[in-house]
Amino acid sequence: MEHFALWLAAFLTLGIISFLYKDNAWYKLTEAIFVGLSAGYWFVTLFWDNFYGKFWIGKGEHAYLYVGAFLGLLMLLRLIPKIGWISRWPLSFIVGATSGLWLINYFSSNIMKQVQATIFPLFSSQYGAGFDAGAATVIGNLVIFLGTFTGLVYFFFSKEHKGAFGYTAKVGIWVIMITFGASFGYTVMSRMSLFIGRIDFLLSDWLGMIL
Amino acid sequence: MSTKAKEILAITIIVIFCLIFYIRKVNGGEGILFSSLVAWLVIGAMVLSLVWILILTIRGRLISRRVVFIYVGIALALPLFMPFTQRIPISPEVRALYNSVETLKPGSKVLISFDFDPPSAPELQPMAESFIRLCFERDLKVIIMGLWPQGPQQANMALEKVLSDEKMKVKNLQYGEDYVNLGFQTGNEFVIQRMGSSFESMFPTDYRGTAYDSLPLVRNVKNFSNIDYSFNLSAGFPGSVEWVQIAVDRYGVQLGLGNTAVQAPQMYTYLNAGQITGILGGMNGGAEFEFLCKYKGKATKFMLSQSFAHMIVIAFIIIGNVAFFLGGRKSALKKS
Amino acid sequence: MVVPARAVPEPADSLKADSVEIIIAPPTSPVVSDFKYDDGNSLILTWVPSIDDLPVGGKVLSYHIFRSDNGGEAKKIAELIPGANYYKDEDLYSDTNYAYHVVALSSNSRAASFQTASIRPQREWVNLNLKYLFFIALIIAASVIYFIETAKRGKKLFVRKIAGLEAVDEAIGRATEMGRTILFIPGIHDMDDVQTLAAITILGRVSRVVADYDTKIRMPVARSLVMTAARETIKASYMSAGRPDAYNDDMVNYVTDEQFGYVAAVDGIMVREKPATIFLLGAFFAESLILAETGNSVGAIQIAGTARPAQLPFFIAACDFTLIGEELFAASAYLSGEPKQLGSLKGQDVGKGIAMLAILLGVLLSTIAAVGDTETITDILNFITRVFTVTN
Numbered sequence: 005m006e007h008f009a010l011w012l013a014a015f016l017t018l019g020i021i022s023f024l025y026k027d028n029a030w031y032k033l034t035e036a037i038f039v040g041l042s043a044g045y046w047f048v049t050l051f052w053d054n055f056y057g058k059f060w061i062g063k064g065e066h067a068y069l070y071v072g073a074f075l076g077l078l079m080l081l082r083l084i085p086k087i088g089w090i091s092r093w094p095l096s097f098i099v100g101a102t103s104g105l106w107l108i109n110y111f112s113s114n115i116m117k118q119v120q121a122t123i124f125p126l127f128s129s130q131y132g133a134g135f136d137a138g139a140a141t142v143i144g145n146l147v148i149f150l151g152t153f154t155g156l157v158y159f160f161f162s163k164e165h166k167g168a169f170g171y172t173a174k175v176g177i178w179v180i181m182i183t184f185g186a187s188f189g190y191t192v193m194s195r196m197s198l199f200i201g202r203i204d205f206l207l208s209d210w211l212g213m214i215l
Numbered sequence: 216m217s218t219k220a221k222e223i224l225a226i227t228i229i230v231i232f233c234l235i236f237y238i239r240k241v242n243g244g245e246g247i248l249f250s251s252l253v254a255w256l257v258i259g260a261m262v263l264s265l266v267w268i269l270i271l272t273i274r275g276r277l278i279s280r281r282v283v284f285i286y287v288g289i290a291l292a293l294p295l296f297m298p299f300t301q302r303i304p305i306s307p308e309v310r311a312l313y314n315s316v317e318t319l320k321p322g323s324k325v326l327i328s329f330d331f332d333p334p335s336a337p338e339l340q341p342m343a344e345s346f347i348r349l350c351f352e353r354d355l356k357v358i359i360m361g362l363w364p365q366g367p368q369q370a371n372m373a374l375e376k377v378l379s380d381e382k383m384k385v386k387n388l389q390y391g392e393d394y395v396n397l398g399f400q401t402g403n404e405f406v407i408q409r410m411g412s413s414f415e416s417m418f419p420t421d422y423r424g425t426a427y428d429s430l431p432l433v434r435n436v437k438n439f440s441n442i443d444y445s446f447n448l449s450a451g452f453p454g455s456v457e458w459v460q461i462a463v464d465r466y467g468v469q470l471g472l473g474n475t476a477v478q479a480p481q482m483y484t485y486l487n488a489g490q491i492t493g494i495l496g497g498m499n500g501g502a503e504f505e506f507l508c509k510y511k512g513k514a515t516k517f518m519l520s521q522s523f524a525h526m527i528v529i530a531f532i533i534i535g536n537v538a539f540f541l542g543g544r545k546s547a548l549k550k551s
Numbered sequence: 552m553v554v555p556a557r558a559v560p561e562p563a564d565s566l567k568a569d570s571v572e573i574i575i576a577p578p579t580s581p582v583v584s585d586f587k588y589d590d591g592n593s594l595i596l597t598w599v600p601s602i603d604d605l606p607v608g609g610k611v612l613s614y615h616i617f618r619s620d621n622g623g624e625a626k627k628i629a630e631l632i633p634g635a636n637y638y639k640d641e642d643l644y645s646d647t648n649y650a651y652h653v654v655a656l657s658s659n660s661r662a663a664s665f666q667t668a669s670i671r672p673q674r675e676w677v678n679l680n681l682k683y684l685f686f687i688a689l690i691i692a693a694s695v696i697y698f699i700e701t702a703k704r705g706k707k708l709f710v711r712k713i714a715g716l717e718a719v720d721e722a723i724g725r726a727t728e729m730g731r732t733i734l735f736i737p738g739i740h741d742m743d744d745v746q747t748l749a750a751i752t753i754l755g756r757v758s759r760v761v762a763d764y765d766t767k768i769r770m771p772v773a774r775s776l777v778m779t780a781a782r783e784t785i786k787a788s789y790m791s792a793g794r795p796d797a798y799n800d801d802m803v804n805y806v807t808d809e810q811f812g813y814v815a816a817v818d819g820i821m822v823r824e825k826p827a828t829i830f831l832l833g834a835f836f837a838e839s840l841i842l843a844e845t846g847n848s849v850g851a852i853q854i855a856g857t858a859r860p861a862q863l864p865f866f867i868a869a870c871d872f873t874l875i876g877e878e879l880f881a882a883s884a885y886l887s888g889e890p891k892q893l894g895s896l897k898g899q900d901v902g903k904g905i906a907m908l909a910i911l912l913g914v915l916l917s918t919i920a921a922v923g924d925t926e927t928i929t930d931i932l933n934f935i936t937r938v939f940t941v942t943n
Contacts, residue, residue, distance in 0.1 A: 007241075014233075024284045039809055049364040054401050062419070099743065105408070109460040111688055112681075112941040113490065117464065119906050120939035121488030123913030123932075125921035134922050148487065149914050156907050161881045162900045164711050180875065181867070187480045188864035190497065194338060194476035196291065196524045197498040200517045201337025203292050211233060212240030214295045215248050320632070440641055464941065477861055 014210045017202050122152050151179040247296055254297040261289070265530045272538050283531055290527040294519040301519050308486055309503040312471040312493025316346075316444065321354035323443035324436065326468075328458065329359060329366030335450035335475050336369060341501040341514035342473040343373040343448055347394075349508050351383055356432055357394040358442070360418065362406055362453045367398045367422050391430045398422035403453040407461040412438055439466040448473040459485045473500070575603040575610050577662035578653045583670055591645030591674025596638045598664060601655040604633050615654045616640075620647055622669065643672050683938040687905065695898025702890035708897055710885045715854055715872040719753075720760060722852045722871075726827035727764040733757070734826040735770040735781075736817060736842065738833020738857065739810055742776045746858050749883035750833035751780050753856075756886040757830065758785040762792035770803040771820060773813040778805045814838040818845045831855040831870065832879065835862045843869035856882065909935055 019034030063069050075094035082091040126145045127135040137145070157169065158176030165173045208214040216224075236244075249257070265286075268278055319325070327346065331339045350357050359374075361367040374394065377383055388394060397418040400406045409417050414436055415427045428434055435441065445468045449455040455472050459482075462468040469492055472482055476497025485491045495504050498521055501514030578598045586593035596616065604611035611633045617625040618640065629638060643649060650669040655662050702708050726733045735757065737750040754770075761768045768785065772778045781803045789798035806816045821829070822845065829846040831839070831853060839862040846853045847869045855866035856874030866873045874882050877899075884892035916932040 025281065035811065035815070039812060043809075046364070049399075050401065053364070053399060058401075095743070105404070107688070108684075109404075109464070112684055113460040113464045113485075115902070115906065116684060116687070116939045116941045117488045117490060118484060119909050119913075120936060122910045123917055123936060123939070125917040126914060127918060128921035131917075131921050149910070153907060153910055156903050156910075159877050160900055160903050160907075161710050161877075161896055183480070184864040184867055187861065188868065190476040190480050191861070191864070192528055193497050193499065193521065193525070196287075196521055196528075197338045197476065197517070198334065199287075200291050200498075200520050200524075203288075203520075204295070204337075204513070204517070207292060207295060208246075211236040212244060213236055213247055215246035437642060440639070481860060 010210050014206060017206060021202070118152075122149060124149075150175065151183075155179055248298055249296045251298055254299065257293055257297075261286075261527075265527075265534075269534050269537065272534050273541070275541070277538055286527050286531070287524055290523040291520045294523045295516075297519065299519060301522060303502050303506045303515070303518060305503050305507060306500075308483075308494045308496075309500055310493070310507065312495060313349075313504065313507040315469065315471060315492040316349055316355075317353065319353065319355055319443055322356065324356045324358060324432075324441065325350050326358045326360065326442045326445040327370070328445070328447045328449075329361040329370045330363050330454040331369065331448055331450035331475075332363050332365035333369070337513075337517075338475050338498050338501065339448045339450060339473060340369060340373060341498070341512045342495050342504060343369065344376055345501070345505045345508045345510055345512055345514075346446055346448075346473065347373055348377045348380070348383075348510060351377065351386065351388060351393070352508075355444075356392075358397065358433060358436070359395065360397040361399045362403060362457075363450075364399045364401075366448075367396050370396055371422070391425070392432055395430050395432045396422040397427075397433070404457040404461060407453075407457055408465075410438060411461070411466045414438060439468045442468065444469050444471070446471045446473065449478060450475045451478065454478070455482055455485075459490050463490050471495075572660050573610055573657040574660055575655055575657045575662050576601045578604075578614065578655050578664045581651060581653050581664045581667045583649070583651050583667040585670065585673045586639060588675045588678040588680055589672070591672045592643050593639055593641045594643060594649060594670065594672050596640060596651050596653070596667070598636055598653050600634065600636050601662065603657070604655065606634070609633055610657045611655045612658060613656050615656065617652050617654065617663075619650045619666070619669075622648070622650070625650075625652065625666075645672050645674050647671065680942045684941055687902075687938070690905070691898055691902040694901040695895050697894075698897035699890050699894030702893045708893045710881060710893065710896065713874065713878050713882050713885060715856065715874045715878065716882050716885065718852075718854055718872045719757060722828040722854055723757065723760045723764060723766060725852055727766045729827045731827035732767045732769045732824050733761060734817075734821065734824075734829045734846075734851070735768060736829070736831045736833070737770070737772060737777055737781065738831075738835050739773045739813060739838065740834035741774045742780055744834045746832075746834040746879060747774075747777060749879050750856075751777070751784055752883040752887045752889070752892070753830075753832055754781060755784050755788060758788035759792060762789045762794055762797065765794075765797065768802050769820065769824065769826065771806045771813070771817055772803060773806060773808055773810075775805055778803050810836065810838060814841050817842060821845045821849050821851070825849045826851050829853045831857075831866065832874070833857065835859060835866075840865035840869065846870075909939060 016034050016037065019030045020038075022028055023031040059069050059073050063073075075097060079091050079094045082088050124145060125131065125137075126149065127137050127142055129137045129141065154172050154176035156176070158173045158180065160173075163169055204214070268282070271278065316325075327343070327350075329343065347357060359367065359370045361370065374396070378388065386393075397414075398421060400417050402409070402417075406417050414433065418427055420426055421430060439445075439462060445458070445462060447455055447458045447470060449458070449472065455474055455478065458468075458470055458472075463470050463485075470490075471493045472485075472491055473495040474482055474497070476499070479494065479496030479500070482491070482494055482496075486494055495501055498514050498517055501512075502518045505512045505515045578601050581596065581598040583594055583596050586595050600614075601611050603609060613633065614631045614635050615627050616629040616631065616638050618628045619625040628640065631638065640649070640651075648669040648671055650666050652666045653664045698708060723733060735754055737754065738744070738747055740747050742748065742751075758768060760766075770781055770785075772781060782800055785802055786795075786798050789795055806813050818841065820826075821842075826846075826849070829851045831842060831846070832855065835842070835857050836859070839857070839859075843853060843855060843866055853870035854872045854874075855870040856879040857863060857866065858876050858879055860876065863873065863875055867875075877896075880892070881896055884896045913932065913935045916928050916935070920928050920932055
């Protein structure tokens with residue numbers, strides 16, 4: 005059985021990798037298996053965890069679960085085109101609750117705290133210490149301050165990018181591009197890691213070629 | 216010979232090759248390790264061939280994309296056979312995370328959220344293993360949960376690996392007392408939100424179906440205020456962003472992050488604002504953490520491959536740019 | 552800041568009676584107060600640590616917190632590390648009176664503080680810690696509404712030119728000249744994603760030009776609702792161009808909801824039809840690079856735009872023009888001139904203005920305050936910092 009499982013896993017892995025050569029039947033078969041499996045897995049997980057694990061088991065104890073179940077039922081009305089519009093009610097509940105929650109979270113974590121973290125003395129290690137910060141700290145401070153500020157200027161749409169404002173925005177787009185470069189680099193690293201994981205499986209677990 | 220015949224031939228050779236090695240493995244054959252000389256010869260050959268590709272490009276002959284794939288594949292695979300070890304410099308954010316775990320008193324409760332699934336495992340699983348190992352070594356209590364359905368299974372795999380270690384066996388760690396896996400819960404960010412008032416309402420039973428109340432480790436854990444440190448292994452949504460925004464900013468949880476490299480750059484803003492104590496970004500972060508934990512896991516093992524592949528990518532970026540500036544792709548619009 | 556506390560199961564403290572007693576001074580001035588802005592379930596206990604509690608060579612090994620409910624017997628509720636002077640007691644009831652005392656422990660003796668007054672936790676309806684957050688959110692929300700109303704009254708709101716947009720006409724012209732198709736990909740999310748909405752708005756403009764030039768447009772989609780919306784949009788454009796006969800429902804077709812199934816289909820279309828121009832606007836995920844790469848390999852001019860930061864680098868690398876983040880929404884507002892979109896955009900600009908001003912002023916004042924510490928500057932700086940500090 006173990007031999008079979010290993011060979012099956014290797015067969016599927018190589019099937020996906022074969023796409024690098026060209027689109028082919030082996031790849032399509034593997035992809036179809038993957039898509040079908042993941043959809044099935046999600047269905048089973050959600051059924052047992054949500055419907056059975058939460059609603060069915062907990063319904064006696066927590067009556068409010070019926071409210072959720074009812075909203076869920078309304079969602080399924082989509083399947084009947086004539087009264088499908090009712091499914092918008094639970095949807096609006098979700099949209100409303102989510103935006104309410106997120107508005108505060110984003111506003112405090114991604115705006116207020118970030119603005120606060122960007123306010124610091126540029127050339128000093130602490131207040132009252134004079135201009136005592138080392139070159140590396142000063143450069144770091146300047147990058148954070150100028151990067152945040154010019155980035156904001158670039159995304160300010162109420163003023164034409166002309167004159168000093170235009171130059172600031174230009175610095176902003178440079179900063180954004182450099183950020184994207186770093187992000188791209190990280191993504192390459194991520195993809196390589198995933199590929200190494202598969203190569204390790206093929207060469208080590210499957211063929212036993214690596215010590 | 217037709218293309219079809221060539222393809223069939225190639226597949227046959229590969230199958231025979233795999234069969235030979237598989238039979239060899241089943242019969243107890245050991246792995247292969249290059250000698251230093253062979254390793255250097257391989258590296259030299261690769262460098263020379265890259266120079267040759269550069270020359271071809273300058274002459275106006277562009278290589279096909281399959282060549283790039285082959286190079287990347289070779290660069291990732293061959294270092295696994297090489298006898299070199301790579302020096303791993305430690306970045307401040309990794310050290311900060313390590314320090315924040317090290318300063319915890321024995322017996323402190325650490326919550327680890329596994330918010331990833333097998334596709335991201337090569338990056339995050341090594342972090343999970345070394346983090347759990349560090350916790351156990353320092354006698355910290357580990358509470359595991361997952362916002363992704365397969366997360367708790369990944370956690371079980373990591374636990375199994377860590378606990379099979381001789382050093383850990385001596386400690387005789389008990390499920391329910393020293394560590395517990397609360398399992399998966401649907402509801403994404405709302406799960407974290409609800410955990411702020413009650414863990415039990417989100418996890419009435421653990422992964423095995425044992426009631427929350429009958430687990431000694433978590434019986435007295437009501438909400439985040441009973442947790443001393445929290446670590447989130449994340450590959451996307453729901454994950455790190457939600458943990459920072461809700462657990463940290465609303466409930467004051469001390470949080471460290473282990474992220475896939477795709478996600479990591481976005482998390483540095485939270486590091487800069489002091490919302491998180493540290494971050495392990497991608498396989499590199501994992502390797503640095505393993506180094507600090509004095510443990511050689513998979514992240515360390517794979518770093519050489521990672522570095523080789525990066526060199527190849529850099530080489531092809533140079534070659535690509537040469538082609539770009541000699542050819543000029545963007546002028547297409549102007550021409551039209 | 553919550554001092555890590557652990558509930559300890561054992562009922563009483565065991566003391567070693569056989570060794571020489573290490574006498575320690577008790578902790579003093581224990582004060583219990585209500586924890587502000589909660590649901591009436593927490594109290595804060597503070598005290599001055601024992602004078603024998605020193606960072607180095609201190610004799611205090613731990614503090615135990617005892618609580619008496621409604622004048623009953625005092626029970627130990629927590630054990631804290633040396634140096635602690637603060638404890639937040641949670642999960643209390645607002646109808647019960649609580650009194651506390653703190654005990655310092657050496658290796659074999661104990662010293663208790665006085666008992667605090669007995670108080671009840673208070674429940675507050677409004678969390679005043681978040682007042683500045685509320686005010687700033689209110690300013691931004693109010694400006695969004697103000698600008699929406701202004702735009703509704705027909706006043707023109709200024710939005711700056713967006714680089715990628717100018718290329719739209721040019722790119723469509725190219726497809727017309729070459730006699731090839733234009734491919735429009737609206738991302739893989741449904742109509743509830745604002746990025747998809749922006750994409751459909753831009754589609755309105757693109758299809759109008761397409762109708763004028765009599766170019767072919769092709770739009771495979773991943774969601775049925777998007778299909779319906781896109782058909783309506785293109786139809787309206789052809790009507791307003793005065794060529795309703797040229798419109799055809801087959802311009803937009805549904806493929807599949809499954810992410811990579813959709814990608815495979817779109818890639819196939821790109822390779823077979825070799826479109827001259829490709830628009831990739833909307834919410835994209837891991838498929839972004841696959842699509843942009845294939846489009847690039849067939850030699851199409853590509854105009855992309857998404858608000859997903861992780862996917863932007865790929866579009867920038869593989870496409871000719873990219874609408875970065877909010878530019879997608881700005882482009883949509885600019886092209887549609889719809890009051891809601893324009894108003895939101897302008898309202899957000901007010902928010903960005905506040906952030907820029909605070910950062911600029913804050914950094915300037917901090918830098919000055921770090922050397923020449925004048926009271927006024929420090930006061931203003933403290934105020935700015937306080938406004939942007941969020942405590943719960």
